[in-house]
Amino acid sequence: MHSVIKTPDSLMWLTQLKNRDEYTSQHSMNVCVLSVALGRYIGLPEKELQDLGLCGMLHDMGKILIPDKVLNKPGKLTGKEVKIMKYHTVLGLKILKKSKGRVPLSVIDTAYSHHERVDGKGYHRGVGQEKITRETRIVAIADMYDALTSDRVYRKGCSHLEAIDIMNNMSGKHLDYALMLKFIECLSVYPPGSIVQLTNDEIAIVIEVNQDEKLRPKVIILLGADKQSKKEKIVNLAEREKDVGGETYTIKCTVRAVDYDIDIMKFYNSGVLQKGFSSL
Numbered sequence: 001m002h003s004v005i006k007t008p009d010s011l012m013w014l015t016q017l018k019n020r021d022e023y024t025s026q027h028s029m030n031v032c033v034l035s036v037a038l039g040r041y042i043g044l045p046e047k048e049l050q051d052l053g054l055c056g057m058l059h060d061m062g063k064i065l066i067p068d069k070v071l072n073k074p075g076k077l078t079g080k081e082v083k084i085m086k087y088h089t090v091l092g093l094k095i096l097k098k099s100k101g102r103v104p105l106s107v108i109d110t111a112y113s114h115h116e117r118v119d120g121k122g123y124h125r126g127v128g129q130e131k132i133t134r135e136t137r138i139v140a141i142a143d144m145y146d147a148l149t150s151d152r153v154y155r156k157g158c159s160h161l162e163a164i165d166i167m168n169n170m171s172g173k174h175l176d177y178a179l180m181l182k183f184i185e186c187l188s189v190y191p192p193g194s195i196v197q198l199t200n201d202e203i204a205i206v207i208e209v210n211q212d213e214k215l216r217p218k219v220i221i222l223l224g225a226d227k228q229s230k231k232e233k234i235v236n237l238a239e240r241e242k243d244v245g246g247e248t249y250t251i252k253c254t255v256r257a258v259d260y261d262i263d264i265m266k267f268y269n270s271g272v273l274q275k276g277f278s279s280l
């Protein structure tokens, strides 16, 4: 909010967005909050966080020029409509250029580039990771998460776990791999369904969060340090049990299920994840 107040142009654009489309306006606010949360988590300084918030808030500004029947169509878009919709990045660039000098350049760039992919298969230019700024890569993650988890007229939003699962499979291709892992950690530290590597290099799935000790959830160890499957073992990390090497079981980092051929939905469908899952 501080940043918006200091940048009068952004207030004008936000008002226009709110008058034009309620969903996009709400979505933009969510993307702003999620982007700043991730930025804070990775330790960005205050000034960069302020710019990042504006980048999130104004990333979809181009949508004010997309016809309503395309923007809010309650069904699948035709090929032509998809083209029109995708054009919102170019429109965003054009609109925000009018505020050049009064909004940070990164805001204009994010509006233009937030649908680029790190593998270079995005739009509008199809540039790769090295040409996409960190702000834009953060906003792209926040944008995807909010779009997946929000209810729309034509579909119900995904759960947190489903969204993370979908996005995890996109990381390294669509989304920035390292930032995506940080995003999972920062959202709820290790929500049920997270795949984690322990300090002894074993791989486990989180099945229940310990509210008092979010860094020490209950897990099932699935793979040994050699990454071969082993007899599944439930460990409540909050109880500080020691492994065979005498080391206390502790999480080292989040990893991707796809890298270890782990099917998260199998655990969800079997009911193992139910308890922690429903509490999210």
Ligand SMILES: [Fe+2]
Binding pocket: 059, 060, 088, 114, 115
């Ligand atoms: Fe967009």
